[in-house]
Amino acid sequence: MMDRVTIPELCLKFAEKSWADTFQLVRRCMEKSRDESRSRKPLERSLEKLQEESNVCTINTTKLRLEIIAKQQGMSFHFAEATCYLSADLFYVEVLLLPCGEVEEVKVVPHGESPVPSESLLQLLRSKNFAAFSLKLQGLFAQYNIPGDNEIKFKLLASLQCLGKDLWKIAHLPREQKYFDPEMDLINNGRIGDLIMGKEDLNPVVQAAQVTVVVSNVTHKLQMASVVPQPPQLDPQGYPVFVPLNEVPNEMLPACFLLKLQPAMPVMPSFVKKLSQITDVDLQWAPLPKLLMRDSLSANSSWEMTCESNMIFTVTLPGGVMHSYVFPGAAWDVPAHRGAVVDSVPFTHPGHVPALLELLRHQCAINTLLRSCFIFHCASPGSVCGLHFEVLPESDSSFSVTFQPPDADSLGVLLVNVPKPHQITCSLFGANTRDPSINEYLSSVIMSCMSIPETMRMLYNKLEDITSVPLSPSCSATTETENDHSAPSSTAVADTSRALATFSQSAAMPKDGFSVADLARSALTVAKSESILEIN
Numbered sequence: 001m002m003d004r005v006t007i008p009e010l011c012l013k014f015a016e017k018s019w020a021d022t023f024q025l026v027r028r029c030m031e032k033s034r035d036e037s038r039s040r041k042p043l044e045r046s047l048e049k050l051q052e053e054s055n056v057c058t059i060n061t062t063k064l065r066l067e068i069i070a071k072q073q074g075m076s077f078h079f080a081e082a083t084c085y086l087s088a089d090l091f092y093v094e095v096l097l098l099p100c101g102e103v104e105e106v107k108v109v110p111h112g113e114s115p116v117p118s119e120s121l122l123q124l125l126r127s128k129n130f131a132a133f134s135l136k137l138q139g140l141f142a143q144y145n146i147p148g149d150n151e152i153k154f155k156l157l158a159s160l161q162c163l164g165k166d167l168w169k170i171a172h173l174p175r176e177q178k179y180f181d182p183e184m185d186l187i188n189n190g191r192i193g194d195l196i197m198g199k200e201d202l203n204p205v206v207q208a209a210q211v212t213v214v215v216s217n218v219t220h221k222l223q224m225a226s227v228v229p230q231p232p233q234l235d236p237q238g239y240p241v242f243v244p245l246n247e248v249p250n251e252m253l254p255a256c257f258l259l260k261l262q263p264a265m266p267v268m269p270s271f272v273k274k275l276s277q278i279t280d281v282d283l284q285w286a287p288l289p290k291l292l293m294r295d296s297l298s299a300n301s302s303w304e305m306t307c308e309s310n311m312i313f314t315v316t317l318p319g320g321v322m323h324s325y326v327f328p329g330a331a332w333d334v335p336a337h338r339g340a341v342v343d344s345v346p347f348t349h350p351g352h353v354p355a356l357l358e359l360l361r362h363q364c365a366i367n368t369l370l371r372s373c374f375i376f377h378c379a380s381p382g383s384v385c386g387l388h389f390e391v392l393p394e395s396d397s398s399f400s401v402t403f404q405p406p407d408a409d410s411l412g413v414l415l416v417n418v419p420k421p422h423q424i425t426c427s428l429f430g431a432n433t434r435d436p437s438i439n440e441y442l443s444s445v446i447m448s449c450m451s452i453p454e455t456m457r458m459l460y461n462k463l464e465d466i467t468s469v470p471l472s473p474s475c476s477a478t479t480e481t482e483n484d485h486s487a488p489s490s491t492a493v494a495d496t497s498r499a500l501a502t503f504s505q506s507a508a509m510p511k512d513g514f515s516v517a518d519l520a521r522s523a524l525t526v527a528k529s530e531s532i533l534e535i536n
Contacts, residue, residue: 224249264343266291270396287332288339325373361421372451
């Protein structure tokens with residue numbers, strides 16, 4: 001009864017009040033001395049809702065909105081004339097307002113450094129996207145959220161700043177440019193990728209890594225000055241020769257530097273082992289394809305899992321061509337070919353970064369190729385999947401794709417080898433091809449597109465062109481002899497029973513594809529052998 005009486009009275013009382021008066025009333029309620037055991041969240045939500053519903057833009061309403069956001073993120077807020085300051089211990093954000101309430105400029109200011117303009121924060125405030133601005137601010141706060149007392153915080157920040165300056169020196173050492181696009185060349189071939197200093201803005205890339213510092217249970221000797229001499233001295237590999245850490249100011253601190261991977265990266269055991277000299281993380285292992293598909297599948301993807309844990313993915317290429325890729329669970333769910341998701345890699349010296357990035361680039365190249373089997377363009381209505389492939393691991397840096405060549409009764413195998421981050425080679429076996437340059441051609445294709453489905457499409461088209469050209473009897477005999485001896489002696493030969501067993505583990509093929517019964521009538525002798533990183 002009292003509520004029914006009170007609400008109309010309140011509506012009548014505040015009907016003539018302006019939005020500014022209403023905002024001020026809620027603010028006074030928030031600032032009024034009250035029982036600290038009771039949450040102010042309802043008042044904060046009320047004020048935020050009032051701001052959202054109000055279309056009025058004045059310098060006071062914008063200040064109020066920024067104050068609410070600062071308090072939500074645990075930051076302090078103050079203003080001087082037309083400039084607002086949202087402050088944390090190790091950085092603050094400076095927002096310059098126009099008399100009308102619009103935002104003129106936004107700067108991020110790390111402790112002890114010069115202000116850096118932020119275009120992304122500026123655009124979010126100008127578009128009144130305060131929710132996204134708050135999320136960006138939350139990310140900045142987390143980046144500079146170093147536990148410990150102020151003395152430790154300032155020492156760690158000083159060490160991080162020294163690291164950043166050394167990474168900048170390494171990034172700008174002279175080197176040969178391999179790509180026409182300078183930015184892509186830095187990302188793919190730079191000693192430490194494309195270094196973005198002192199900014200929260202990130203360009204859209206496949207893989208990035210943010211450099212920060214975190215508290216650890218073990219003390220490490222961290223630099224408090226540059227360890228890159230001037231002028232820099234280079235070793236035979238083109239990397240700088242560093243001054244020993246003992247010869248520059250340093251501190252034993254309970255912390256280490258961290259490469260925070262964005263997004264987290266599935267990594268195979270062999271690569272984890274190579275990283276293990278400087279990383280110590282608790283990892284959960286799973287078949288690599290399962291980890292890769294978690295962040296790869298979308299509404300355009302089609303996949304299923306059989307009772308034998310085989311993963312089957314259907315992808316559509318331009319022109320309506322559809323492929324089906326089978327990843328046998330028995331082959332991928334073994335220790336050597338499982339993966340673990342790594343979201344951060346600790347290190348203690350700038351000299352570790354180039355080697356770390358090369359390892360991560362290598363893994364990223366393998367992941368990109370395998371991930372290309374999971375998602376591609378939308379299928380057109382009425383499309384039918386007519387080409388089927390099986391993907392098997394061969395080593396920690398190679399895998400094979402088994403398929404049925406056009407107009408053939410035997411299987412073909414494409415071996416994809418990734419020995420280095422910037423080197424991918426293809427070797428074709430058992431496809432009755434007489435083109436000696438086909439391996440070089442396929443290697444060029446896969447390097448340019450970084451896609452298994454696109455490479456298999458190009459291969460299939462080329463094989464169709466080859467089989468459509470008739471052979472003379474002598475040439476046919478010669479080709480058959482060459483194919484019988486095409487595989488090196490170190491390769492493994494898959495006999496009919498092995499091929500049948502392998503494909504029996506896969507899902508049943510549609511009628512327009514090849515089936516196990518078709519394979520049983522075939523004479524199967526298949527020969528098999530063995531980025532981008534950006535640092536913020």
